[in-house]
Amino acid sequence: MAPRHGVGSRSSATLAAILRATERLLLDEGYAAVTYRGVATRAGVTPGLVQYYFPGLDELFIAVLRRGTDRAIQALDRAGGAEQPLRALWSYANDKAGSALLLEFMALANHRKAIAPVVGEGGERVRKALLDTVTRTWHRYRLDDPELTPAALVFVLSAVPRMIHLEQAFGAHTGHAEAVALVERFLDRVEPRS
Amino acid sequence: MAPRHGVGSRSSATLAAILRATERLLLDEGYAAVTYRGVATRAGVTPGLVQYYFPGLDELFIAVLRRGTDRAIQALDRAGGAEQPLRALWSYANDKAGSALLLEFMALANHRKAIAPVVGEGGERVRKALLDTVTRTWHRYRLDDPELTPAALVFVLSAVPRMIHLEQAFGAHTGHAEAVALVERFLDRVEPRS
DNA sequence: GTCTATACGGCGATAGAC
DNA sequence: GTCTATCGCCGTATAGAC
Numbered sequence: 001m002a003p004r005h006g007v008g009s010r011s012s013a014t015l016a017a018i019l020r021a022t023e024r025l026l027l028d029e030g031y032a033a034v035t036y037r038g039v040a041t042r043a044g045v046t047p048g049l050v051q052y053y054f055p056g057l058d059e060l061f062i063a064v065l066r067r068g069t070d071r072a073i074q075a076l077d078r079a080g081g082a083e084q085p086l087r088a089l090w091s092y093a094n095d096k097a098g099s100a101l102l103l104e105f106m107a108l109a110n111h112r113k114a115i116a117p118v119v120g121e122g123g124e125r126v127r128k129a130l131l132d133t134v135t136r137t138w139h140r141y142r143l144d145d146p147e148l149t150p151a152a153l154v155f156v157l158s159a160v161p162r163m164i165h166l167e168q169a170f171g172a173h174t175g176h177a178e179a180v181a182l183v184e185r186f187l188d189r190v191e192p193r194s
Numbered sequence: 195m196a197p198r199h200g201v202g203s204r205s206s207a208t209l210a211a212i213l214r215a216t217e218r219l220l221l222d223e224g225y226a227a228v229t230y231r232g233v234a235t236r237a238g239v240t241p242g243l244v245q246y247y248f249p250g251l252d253e254l255f256i257a258v259l260r261r262g263t264d265r266a267i268q269a270l271d272r273a274g275g276a277e278q279p280l281r282a283l284w285s286y287a288n289d290k291a292g293s294a295l296l297l298e299f300m301a302l303a304n305h306r307k308a309i310a311p312v313v314g315e316g317g318e319r320v321r322k323a324l325l326d327t328v329t330r331t332w333h334r335y336r337l338d339d340p341e342l343t344p345a346a347l348v349f350v351l352s353a354v355p356r357m358i359h360l361e362q363a364f365g366a367h368t369g370h371a372e373a374v375a376l377v378e379r380f381l382d383r384v385e386p387r388s
Numbered sequence: 389g390t391c392t393a394t395a396c397g398g399c400g401a402t403a404g405a406c
Numbered sequence: 407g408t409c410t411a412t413c414g415c416c417g418t419a420t421a422g423a424c
Contacts, residue, residue, distance in 0.1 A: 030305030032226060035399065048409045057400075100304070107301035109364040110294070111224030120365035127368040145376075152376040155369030159357035160350060170303040171314035174321040175349030182339075182346040208390085229416060243391055251417075392423070399416065406409080 017043040018050055022064050027097060031104045034060070058114045065105055065115075069122035072098065073129055085133040086157065086191045090183065092130075093158045099165035130154050141190045157183065211237040212244055216258050221291060225298045228254070252308045259299055259309075263316035266292065267323055279327040280351065280385045284377065286324075287352045293359035324348050335384045351377065 021042035025034050034057065036047040043050070054060035072092070079088045092098075109116040134150045160183060164176045215236035219228050228251065230241040237244070248254035266286070273282045286292075303310040329344045354377060358370045 030301065032305055036401095037399080046409060049407085051401080052408065055401085103297075103301060103304065106360055106364065107224065107297060110297065111226060116364045123361065123364070123366045124368055127366065131368060145379075147372075147376045147379045149372045149376075151369040152372035155357075155373040156350070156354060156376070158369075159353055159373075163349075163353035163357060166300055167317065170300065170310045170317070172317040172321065174318055174325060175345040175352075178341075178343045178346035179349040179353075182341045182343075182350075185339075185341045206390095230418090231416075240392060242393070245418080246389095246391065249418090390424085392421105394420085396419085397417095400414095402413080403411085404409105405411090406407105 014043075014045060014049065015053055018045065018053060018060070019064055019067060022060055023068070023101070026064065026104050027100055031061070031108050058112055061105070061108055061112075061115055062118050065118055065122055068098075068101060069125060072126055076126070076129060082133060082136075084191055084194065085130070085137055086153070086187055087193075089130050089134070089154060089157050090161065090187060094161040094165075096165050099162050100169065102162065103166055103169075127154065127158070130158070143190065208237075208239060208243065209247055212239065212247060212254075213258055213261060216254055217262070217295070220258070220298050221294055225255070225302050252306055255299070255302060255306075255309055256312050259312055259316055262292075262295060263319060266320055270320070270323060276327060276330075278385055278388065279324070279331055280347070280381055281387075283324050283328070283348060283351050284355065284381060288355040288359075290359050293356050294363065296356065297360055297363075321348065321352070324352070337384065 018039060021039050022034055025038055025042060036050050036057075039060070040047040040050045050060070054063065076088060076092055079091060105115065105119045109119040131150055131154050134154055138150050160179055164179065167173070167176070212233060215233050216228055219232055219236060230244050230251075233254070234241040234244045244254070248257065270282060270286055273285060299309065299313045303313040325344055325348050328348055332344050354373055358373065361367070361370070
């Protein structure tokens, strides 16, 4: 008997092709280009079939978002988050494609109310995973500023590279190199390369 | 004789109503809700008239963007940028509506190629105005870290509140209060309230 | 110069055919 | 499980009223 696929199992090759096509479309042309026809063309299926798996575009966006969040968490685990959490975080937030996807989902969340809570949950899940790891190794660091808490550091180390990538996408650059140098000098001091 | 208006002078009441309606629509429902029909309804004119002034939606977006950038520069000048540039910058980047508009324009820039360079120019114009002011007063601050340059500081002070507002829009909050406390303690130290 | 009316193809969503 | 037909809204183009 052939393996069971279908909408319930969420494991068919068709489904995977649709999710891949949607993510590529998001990165290449932005969320406004994600249409049933466009996704279907890129995935090699008919528009009606895409709509069969995802009755509304919101469901499609949410499926791509959840898959991306799961992958980010797994990638962080593999990236040695336990040994050098600050560098793992810095490297994670420096991902260009990740920043571009985040922008699309933030914009989507702003005017599709079904998307907003899912973006929030995904973001908080990643942030808290990072925060847990950094808190666990916090005793290693010799920091003189009592206001520099794990939460503040995790936030700034996430926000700076994210904003740099967003700005680079439209050609801005003022202060980028200097901000990166500032953070990397900090990392060299508190979490030297092994 | 009645005052001269018209598309060349860009000063008619109709034009102002269209730009106001577009900005409100961007904030309330995101750029995907900016349609000729929607703008026209909010501005109290016909869709064809909006299209007369702005033959494509790109031109409409660009007009709103330029107006917003001009106003931001003027607001910064009025906000005592010369006396306390770091606090003026911090207050400027903490503007909630400004962050929401920026998000919409960044997302637009990502998949409407005519918009990207205009977003870039506007962002760089503001950033460089801030950088000039901070550089001019840089000698006042007693900073021990040689990597903490005016450009790095301006970037971080812009990026942190911007990202906080973006994340708040979809319900994330982890690290926000701590990051704000960190920055405000820094400001109290290097640029005490007058 | 300012503004209105209308037509066209593409879109998301829905119902239902096969 | 797969796909088609249809509906109302969209951006855009155009023709013309005042």
